[in-house]
Amino acid sequence: MSVSSSPALDAIVIGAGHNGLTNAAYLAKAGLKVVVLEKNDYIGGAAVSRELHEGFTYSNCSYMCSMMRQAIHRDLNLSRHGLILVPYLGTVNSGDGDERLISYHDETAAYLELKRHSPHDADAMHRFQADLTRYSQLIRKTLLRTPPDPARLRPRDISELLFLAKQFWSMGEAQIYEYIRFFTMSAAEFLDDYFENDLIKAAMATPGIIGTALGVCSPGSAYVLLHHVMGDVDGNIGAWGLARGGMGAISNALAGAVREHGGEIRTQAGVRQVLVKNRRATGVVLDNGDQLSARIVVSNLDAKRTFTRIMDASDLPDGIREKADNFKIRGSSGKVNIALSALPKFTGVPDNPYVNRGGQAFSGSMETLERAYDCWKRGRWSDDPFVESVIPSAWDPTVAPPGQHWMSNFIQYCPPQLADGPWTAEKRDQFGQTVVNKIERYSPGFKDLILHMEVRTPHEIEQEIGLTEGNIFQGELTLDQLFFNRPFPGYGQYRMPVRNLYMCGSSTHPGGGVSATCGANAAREILLDLRRPNSVPEDDFFDE
Amino acid sequence: MNVPDPFAGERPKLSPFHPRLKALNVREAWSAWNGYKFAEYYYDAEYEYFCVRNRVATYDISPMQKYEIKGPDAEAMLNRMVTRDVRKIGLNRVGYTLWCTDEGRLIDDGTIFRLGADRFMLTCGSPCGAWLAKSAFGFDAVTISDWSDELAALAVQGPTSCAVLKRMGLDGVETARPFDIRHFDLRGSSLMVSRTGFTGDLGYELWVSPEHALNLWDALYEAGEPYGIQPYGEAATNMARLEAGFIMPAMEFNEALKTVHFEHDQTPFELSLDWLVDFRKPHFSGRSALLREQQAGPKYRLARLDIEGNRSAEGSHIYRNRRCTKQIGYVTSAMWSPAAKANIALAMIEPKFLNGEMWAEIYYEKELRHYSRVARCTSREKPFWTPARARATPAPDF
């Protein structure tokens, strides 16, 4: 490090997504001078809450929380910074017709409900849950750890590989084979081994397609399923919760932690270019032309964006630009946020305050889900899409006026590029209408309750928060892009091909979702390089 | 023909709110409290806890013991009994207090409501009529009546509790300060509201005569409907009170009058409730013993512990060293706190070890196998849950 040009800043974090904020919080906590630069005039990236219609606070992108590591929540005192995560009860899965499947927390109620559909499947659910829990426990143990590099095999890689081997072997031989199969299976194949009822299968399959450019029958969707059920709320694995005040409350609490430790967050400070000198990152140029230098630069942007948009190809070693170009980051999801004048009712759903409160998954059937995917493959949005709806205001008194509600709808599938030309405002609204029509089918009169709508296709998602192609995970979750392969083989440890440049977004291990893991793991590696004591926790669960 | 119920004498009594509680107790999760049928939870304990922390929920406290203490000697008599200076509790104010044996051992804790110059209400968890009668010895101008069955009570707790009460028509309730008492007319019946509770959050307790209990319930649930109002039971109460750091009988303390073994009961100082003992006031039961204890120092202190890991330290012993060879205390209550995201506990610790290392030996079970872990404990000054809204006046809407 040359003393003469020693920069005033230790670290620049590009992007105030929740991972960028987590990263900055840990760097600041370790005593580094950190600035976070965010292009938008608000923070949070895909973990954001904004008021677009008076009195209604939408969680514009992500809407539910399960992956957020409680070790980080606890360590960064996020409760004191205003974060409280509230689990919610009972999702209703609707079939194509009148069938409804309700998932209850209560064991007896859950069993009776499954039995009503299929006594066979009610029994099989026990084995399914046990298997899924076993698989997810193994992954859970890797979330707050840096993956080993199996090619480099330095002492730490070897010890990390041994740690994994030990976890693996503890499952027993038969399960090891099952587990390996699991990574390449489709959700449909995986579920066929357990269930006979189509609605139960469809209900269990939908986590396998959320955010994915895969269908329920595509190999690899079984893993995505796991990715969505490996989280927990207060140790209840697979449970999902809402952040009080919206998902933005998570980012705001993290921002509170950044500031508590002396870090700075600048909004409307988009980065145009990462500066590289002698193969070292030295700082950034902002959209307004300002230059900032720092000892290290951390990108919260996805891998494709980092290497193709804000870096010069000539600054990168050979092959990196190609890797970035080939990085799989196809968008497949839409999001429709709706302000409602009253709580909608859904036909065929018991009208009690626990169930008829908006946790609705319009799953249809395995056939409907696969057909929805077919549309996407052909460059159209699904005409009978899978919609997952939640009404956060039915649980959270702070996000809508009393008696009124806002509804979050996540849609699978919606393509980033249409076969018949570019996205237009008109086509976006047609997509919105497709979603509203689908909901109206299950909730007659729904349309009359609508006060305001925010329709987001992958196009809007990319424009606003810079998720390339609108991919919600900053890169697809397929085996070739997971673990030590994420984002690229050889770069699974948060260090990028240019020295002093790191990545901390969901493009890195363990991938997408509001988990704060990527940012925390990257901070651990940075502190190691800067020879600072590690202050990033590992999961503090006792062995589950 | 009506066949007489051969079990009539041993069935639990039903609270004035029971017809509504029964309908909502989907899980049939009943226990009992002071002879009344009482809900452990209604639908889902964790859900109910979150209603308390995130929205609004009600807790039937009708089975609590309530006594009216009235007459020119009422103030003096109560002041002779309890550890706090009752003279300082103003009109329409509530005071939390303790009462002890002559040996300074804790009999119970409760609240004193000053309803007039010469009129009080005392509430507590266990019946204490006999002790009140004993305490009134020598005070001629005081009458004590047991109101326990004569007054229905409902705690309304949670961030939107004030908003719901306003919507029910209790104008100005938001201006009540913590521990204030207000009187309202509710559809022709008189309703007493105190800004009190056992959750550490914004909350109120509503007091009505039993014949108006269902009217109150219906008005409250109508107003609370858009806020998702929900009843909660013992399980959620226990979670909330532990986060707030409040003590429970049979958890933190063994009621002195029910204690067999020497000093297996507790003193206010052992429970770290020093602020409730007022030596400047006239003589009170237990005073000399407590003075002696204050000088010598208590044998234990109740501490709030933050414990690493996520396994509840329920029933754990606390040690001074990681090897667990020197025991310095024991856990009285413990749980994973969803709001604070911490593994919390209340524990009795020998004072001289309070500033050193503390380790909990935690036992837990996993699919019928038993495991143990030794986890580091850190003592915390403040309760684990103290939202600003709990103290704010005017009370906020959420």
Ligand SMILES: Cc1cc2nc3c(=O)[nH]c(=O)nc-3n(C[C@H](O)[C@H](O)[C@H](O)COP(=O)(O)OP(=O)(O)OC[C@H]3O[C@@H](n4cnc5c(N)ncnc54)[C@H](O)[C@@H]3O)c2cc1C
């Ligand atoms: C519609 C949708 C629904 C989702 N639902 C869920 C859900 O329910 N639960 C869940 O757990 N996950 C969900 N996800 C996934 C999850 O939200 C994301 O994986 C996660 O929030 C990504 O966080 P991040 O910090 O890694 O990156 P991002 O949130 O993408 O943050 C990147 C940040 O960088 C900023 N930026 C971009 N370019 C620049 C530049 N040049 N200069 C400066 N700043 C820049 C962006 O504005 C953004 O703030 C969803 C995502 C989407 C899009």
